[in-house]
Amino acid sequence: MKSHWVVKFGGSLLSDRVARGKFLKDAAKIAKKEPLVLVHGGGPEINAALDKMGIKSSWVNGRRVTDEAAMLVVEGVLSGQVNKNLVGELNALGAKAVGLSGRDGGLLRAKPIADLGRVGEPEKADPALLKTLLAAGYLPVISSVAEGPGGALNVNADEAAAAVAMALKAGRLVFMTDVAGVLDENKKTIPVIRLKDIARLIETQTIAGGMVPKVQSCAQAIRRGVKEVHIIDGRAGLLKPVGTRILP
Ligand SMILES: Nc1ncnc2c1ncn2[C@@H]1O[C@H](COP(=O)(O)OP(=O)(O)O)[C@@H](O)[C@H]1O
Ligand SMILES: [Mg+2]
Helix, strand or coil, X not given: CCCCEEEEECHHHHXXXXXXXXXXXXXXXXXXXXXXXXXXXCHHHHHXXXXXXXXXXXXXXXXXXXXXXXXXXXXXXXXXXXXXHXXXXXXXXXXXXXXXXXXXXXXXXXXXXXXXXXXXXXXXXXXXXXXXXXXXXXXXXXXXXXXXXXXEEEECHHHHHHHHHHHHCCCEEEEEECCCCCECCCCCECCEEEHHHHHHHHHXXXXXXXXXXXXXXXXXXXXXXXXXXXXXXXXXXXCCCCEEEEEC
């Protein structure tokens, strides 16, 4: 079987109509020829739903503090609304997309992070269900909700994608974001980042915010044997990648 791709894309890309259409078209095309797994977040959609319900969000180290009430909304939005709309659009493009969350088939187990409520970090991934679906030509689309003690946990979608890639022993892991890859202090794309450079880039705050879990997830995946890891400009599409490659 051909090597697997895992592609993660975030909420900012999803809310850009043009980028979204282009990306889904590319994904449907690739999935017809090669085994592809998509992992998605949905921050802006969650914000909108929580706002509507008058639930306020606070953030600790880039993670949304998620109480029980907020988790109901997070799961409904990510695994329901966002996931099923993506599946519908991909299938309209001729793919055989199947919407899943990390809770299906034991795909993603997470351990809670102290003081953040229903927030967790992936600790175990079981690729069996994905392998079955890929072998039958389906395109799995996974929301970043994992199973944890006492029910659903909200996990960072970058970490979820890395966990899925490592479990599948994927050949390629691609993070599609809303900027032209990892940028330097002059806002220019850094074409290649080595693992040994990452700590310094974070310390000097060249890399900050949502880019931190992304590069850390890249590093973890590379250490666990994923060969090709990229952070690319989602607006440029998946077929002509523009951005940063992370190397050992
Ligand atoms: N060095 C950097 N290069 C690129 N983006 C960076 C960098 N440091 C911080 N960022 C921020 O990280 C954001 C991407 O992460 P995030 O907002 O979580 O998006 P995603 O939906 O792709 O996960 C960029 O839009 C940018 O604001
Ligand atoms: Mg992010």
